[in-house]
Amino acid sequence: MDLTQRPRRLRSDPVRDLVGETSLSPSDLIAPIFVDATTDERVPIESMPGHERVPVDESVARVEEVLATGVEAVMVFGIPRSKDPTGTRAWAEDGVVQAAIRRITAETDATVFTDVCLCEYTDHGHCGPLEDGLEAAHAAEGEGDSDGEADADGTSGPGIPHGHREPTLTVDNDAAIEKLAQVAVSHAEAGAHVVAPSASMDGMVGAIREGLDREGFESVPIMSYAAKYRSAFYGPFRDAADGAPSFGDRRHYQMDPGNAREARREVALDVEEGADVLMVKPALPYLDVIADVRREFDHPVAAYNVSGEYAMLHAAAENGWLDLEETAFESLLSIKRAGADLILTYFAEDVADGLSEKRPQA
Numbered sequence: 458m459d460l461t462q463r464p465r466r467l468r469s470d471p472v473r474d475l476v477g478e479t480s481l482s483p484s485d486l487i488a489p490i491f492v493d494a495t496t497d498e499r500v501p502i503e504s505m506p507g508h509e510r511v512p513v514d515e516s517v518a519r520v521e522e523v524l525a526t527g528v529e530a531v532m533v534f535g536i537p538r539s540k541d542p543t544g545t546r547a548w549a550e551d552g553v554v555q556a557a558i559r560r561i562t563a564e565t566d567a568t569v570f571t572d573v574c575l576c577e578y579t580d581h582g583h584c585g586p587l588e589d590g591l592e593a594a595h596a597a598e599g600e601g602d603s604d605g606e607a608d609a610d611g612t613s614g615p616g617i618p619h620g621h622r623e624p625t626l627t628v629d630n631d632a633a634i635e636k637l638a639q640v641a642v643s644h645a646e647a648g649a650h651v652v653a654p655s656a657s658m659d660g661m662v663g664a665i666r667e668g669l670d671r672e673g674f675e676s677v678p679i680m681s682y683a684a685k686y687r688s689a690f691y692g693p694f695r696d697a698a699d700g701a702p703s704f705g706d707r708r709h710y711q712m713d714p715g716n717a718r719e720a721r722r723e724v725a726l727d728v729e730e731g732a733d734v735l736m737v738k739p740a741l742p743y744l745d746v747i748a749d750v751r752r753e754f755d756h757p758v759a760a761y762n763v764s765g766e767y768a769m770l771h772a773a774a775e776n777g778w779l780d781l782e783e784t785a786f787e788s789l790l791s792i793k794r795a796g797a798d799l800i801l802t803y804f805a806e807d808v809a810d811g812l813s814e815k816r817p818q819a
């Protein structure tokens with residue numbers, strides 16, 4: 458054959474790695490960890506094999522496990538000792554996340570990111586205080602959804618009030634962003650290096666930037682969950698962080714899965730409001746959005762490989778249908794190829810361990 462073009466030439470062993478376009482390193486990864494004020498011992502998270510909720514006393518040990526794999530950053534989520542309608546434990550000085558951050562920053566070199574949201578702290582599970590009247594309607598109805606669980610698709614039963622259209626808004630946006638600014642400041646006061654607001658409220662990034670600056674935290678960056686979709690892939694996270702809405706769902710504030718142009722608009726607003734890192738969430742079902750944000754903006758781009766993306770590979774691997782290590786690596790590599798600089802992933806430790814095994818030991 459008289460072939461001039463033979464792409465296979467570059468796939469031979471000595472050259473293949475040299476011409477590789479995308480690489481993955483432990484320093485690209487952020488490991489989410491769960492600190493739980495309601496337990497004295499580690500509790501395995503059933504739908505996320507290998508992950509646990511740990512008490513504050515174990516938070517440093519948990520972070521040291523992450524660091525031992527070569528991953529340098531963690532994202533701290535908290536499960537508070539009690540919940541109320543506004544989520545006051547989210548900004549308490551002695552809150553679960555604040556206590557954990559103090560210890561982690563005092564005793565380790567980890568870079569500490571914190572999730573800034575209210576859904577784990579409100580008794581109704583929404584990402585901010587409810588609008589006037591809605592709270593009362595909810596209370597009058599009793600427990601809302603009787604088992605307090607949303608359905609698998611992230612929706613739960615009829616909205617409130619019954620028999621009519623759902624209310625068009627559930628969370629009081631402007632009240633929520635004030636509270637979120639307080640949460641971010643309380644995290645910065647405890648020593649958080651980067652705050653990551655995930656509540657999908659309008660003006661959230663601006664309010665947080667203003668709050669941080671006012672309190673002297675001008676140098677604390679904001680990694681915004683800028684393009685955050687209402688996704689059924691968050692299912693297993695509910696087991697982990699106990700933040701499912703007790704009624705209704707998040708479609709009134711999180712983005713519809715079919716919308717890509719809207720993501721650009723959301724990201725542009727966060728940039729205007731002072732976001733430093735732009736996140737897309739989830740990752741694998743939204744690689745096109747990651748690629749678009751990468752093209753349109755020069756800020757660092759992060760992607761959240763969420764709980765459902767983790768759980769589905771584990772479930773398939775347990776059945777012997779997929780190789781867990783290889784599919785996890787390929788997933789993260791694809792997310793980088795799409796344009797992410799940073800990846801939040803429950804695979805962080807396992808993949809980082811795998812990467813260091815492949816590297817020749819010095």
Ligand code: PBG
Nearest residue numbers: 574576655690691694763764765
């Ligand atoms: C809080 C928050 C959620 C996740 C991260 N931060 C839940 C949600 O928005 O419904 C989900 C992460 C995951 O599924 O891994 N708002």
